[in-house]
Amino acid sequence: MSINKVISETFLEIASALETGKFGKKRSVGLTVLGSEHGTDTLIKGAKEALRMDPDLEIILIGPSNESGIETIVAETEDDAHRAMEEALDSGKIQAAVTMHYNFPIGVSTVGRVIAPGTGREIFLATTTGTSALNRVEAMVKNAVYGIIAAQACGIEKPTVGILNVDGARTVEKILMALQSKGFPIRFGESVRRDGGCVLRGNDLLQGTVDVVVTDTLTGNILMKTLSAFTSGGSYESVGYGYGPGIGEGYHRNILILSRASGVPVVKGALKYADDLIRNNMKEISDDIFEKLNRIRWKQLIEETLGKNVSKETSSESVAPEKVVVTGTIAGIDIMELEDAVNALWRKGIYAESGMGCTGPIVMVPESKLKVCVDILSEAGFSGSSGDIC
Numbered sequence: 001m002s003i004n005k006v007i008s009e010t011f012l013e014i015a016s017a018l019e020t021g022k023f024g025k026k027r028s029v030g031l032t033v034l035g036s037e038h039g040t041d042t043l044i045k046g047a048k049e050a051l052r053m054d055p056d057l058e059i060i061l062i063g064p065s066n067e068s069g070i071e072t073i074v075a076e077t078e079d080d081a082h083r084a085m086e087e088a089l090d091s092g093k094i095q096a097a098v099t100m101h102y103n104f105p106i107g108v109s110t111v112g113r114v115i116a117p118g119t120g121r122e123i124f125l126a127t128t129t130g131t132s133a134l135n136r137v138e139a140m141v142k143n144a145v146y147g148i149i150a151a152q153a154c155g156i157e158k159p160t161v162g163i164l165n166v167d168g169a170r171t172v173e174k175i176l177m178a179l180q181s182k183g184f185p186i187r188f189g190e191s192v193r194r195d196g197g198c199v200l201r202g203n204d205l206l207q208g209t210v211d212v213v214v215t216d217t218l219t220g221n222i223l224m225k226t227l228s229a230f231t232s233g234g235s236y237e238s239v240g241y242g243y244g245p246g247i248g249e250g251y252h253r254n255i256l257i258l259s260r261a262s263g264v265p266v267v268k269g270a271l272k273y274a275d276d277l278i279r280n281n282m283k284e285i286s287d288d289i290f291e292k293l294n295r296i297r298w299k300q301l302i303e304e305t306l307g308k309n310v311s312k313e314t315s316s317e318s319v320a321p322e323k324v325v326v327t328g329t330i331a332g333i334d335i336m337e338l339e340d341a342v343n344a345l346w347r348k349g350i351y352a353e354s355g356m357g358c359t360g361p362i363v364m365v366p367e368s369k370l371k372v373c374v375d376i377l378s379e380a381g382f383s384g385s386s387g388d389i390c
Helices: 003-020 040-053 078-091 136-153 169-181 202-207 217-232 264-279 282-295 298-307 335-347 367-379
Strands: 028-032 058-063 072-074 096-100 108-115 122-131 160-164 212-214 244-247 255-258 328-331 353-357 360-365
Touching (some): 028 040, 040 058, 040 264, 078 096, 108 136, 122 136, 122 244, 136 160, 136 169, 136 212, 136 244, 136 282, 160 169, 169 298, 244 264, 282 298, 328 367, 335 353, 335 360, 360 367
Parallel strands (some): 058 072, 160 212
Antiparallel strands (some): 108 122, 108 244, 328 360
């Protein structure tokens, strides 16, 4: 931050303190009130609820003139509201903003915050809108980082991380574990299912077994809508804190997203989420984490993992041994590597088949050779473990 900006912000804080009698860093959140399926009044009511819960928070509405008694920056269209919002953020008039239908640049996506229905525990869904990267696995690795940033900015110093069992999950796990081994402080959570591990099933979502759930953005968006609106049948999002702030390396505008279906409780929650990011200085947390990652050359590690082909011996096609009954299962192989894993076993003279179990892709092998097969695949560079529990 330039010295001029520091001086400017200091004078603004002094002026605000003299005017209001409240000393300390200003916490102002903008809320655009156009575009909701439930009308402008729903958003204004959510703002009033947030103020009732925390009178020290300053909320500035951005939209049509109204009689709410809350300071309003007048804007008659959504485009005008977004322009006014960005100007207020860049000038320091507000430190965060909550809005709908906002386009982030590639590399930035939002981390939702919702309540697990089974336990009432808060979970961060990483991510729910935007595009972290064009490659699915790279995007999910970044989503994990963004989720950690959001959780820390809400006061969770060492959030637990789990990866939802979607395509690419095992490769994401491999990369995150490699980052951990290089010194990045990531703390993996455990599934509640009997086989444990940091790859999560639907049970874990309902129970909130980890702080940060890593998934692709489209899946995260669907989960966010489901967990926010299941009590209303989908028409009204009544639970949680919204789709969250856009996070990305070098991106410093605190802009949080609401769905057009968000109701009063979620509007109030989103404003609380924004306030948490201001209180805990998400920008500082984000910059610190990306600095740590760049020191261990995380982007190069991702590129090497994604560009690394399985050795010629492993990836070339092999002739299948004589078919036998295969009742042993090996889970934990990424779907993109499944056929290569089968070929690796064929080359050792062991018959195997690929399949899909309840935890995702599996390699099916003779029960009597299960341990040998796990060892062979491990030695060949495939992650995997015996068993597949629904």
